[in-house]
Amino acid sequence: MIRFRLKELMADKGFKEERRITMDEVSKETGIHRTTLSKIANQRGYVTNTNVLDQLCTYFGVPIGEVAEHLPEPADESDSSR
Template sequence: MLKCHLSKIMGVKRLKIADVARDTGINRGTITRLYNETATRVELEAIDALCTYLDVPIGELFEAGELIK
């Protein structure tokens, strides 16, 4: 299971979901699902765009969590 730190990163940078969606071209719903950690799949292009926009490596955006059995 992956843990997404988008909400934490956006909070530190004082960014709103609407701003990130507008600036990256990523669908607002996709960002909302990542922000709330409810996304089940995300396009690699979206991940790349987020990492570039937020100026973070992928390892800072996502973290491998424990597997649920």
């Protein structure tokens, strides 16, 4: 599964700049709709496109590996009974 680190990036940027970064600000600066940002931040397994990822990388000044990370899927418990 891919996990997006949007909330962490917003917190890090806010800490560095000594201010609060809001979803509305990220939306205005990147052109990414507020609803899309909310889904990226809160919805497990949300799928987005490379343009959105590129805009987030540019806004936060980080490589793609800082925006998203791969997490292995948890083992299915029904498979362990074999």
